Amino acid sequence: GAVVSQHPSWVICKSGTSVKIECRSLDFQATTMFWYRQFPKQSLMLMATSNEGSKATYEQGVEKDKFLINHASLTLSTLTVTSAHPEDSSFYICSALQRPEQFFGPGTRLTVL
């Protein structure tokens, strides 16, 4: 149980384009999901908390207009990186909360050219 999927697993895009990443909890309902970013050899950094049916809350320093989060159902949250730039290249990981544990997706590698 407690399986979380992410799609796509990797994506390459041109600078200025937008990219959408999906996070799904496959065998449980998650009212809360989290989005993280991880740069090489660094720790996971929490970007935002996604709550089903309400607006996401963002951590300090994370631009909410750049990283759009939608949590439209109890099993799906999406992260859209708008007008992506090379500095947005990173490993994006979501997690779904099954209190108090978080179960993580396999991650999405974003490369912006």
Add this chain to the structure above:
Amino acid sequence: SQKIEQNSEALNIQEGKTATLTCNYTNYSPAYLQWYRQDPGRGPVFLLLIRENEKEKRKERLKVTFDTTLKQSLFHITASQPADSATYLCALGANDYKLSFGAGTTVTVRA
């Protein structure tokens, strides 16, 4: 500011030995602490959770201790195997369920 330190960046041990990893934290009062395993290019996999009022937890060959006075958690892998080679992350949990992660310790188990 809050700080989470995992003892070393890398740990190399012989198969069959016990690996001991340390997680120290400052300026933080976590409600619970979790340990995760992360393989290269993959998301973290949940291993163990220990609450602030618990001293020790075990799961198969894994053992976690939590000392809120010392602000430290120890993570042990007994009878280590090459398949245990990975990066291990400690994460401190708050009452709002947000996690703050350490940078991780990469364990390599030699056959």
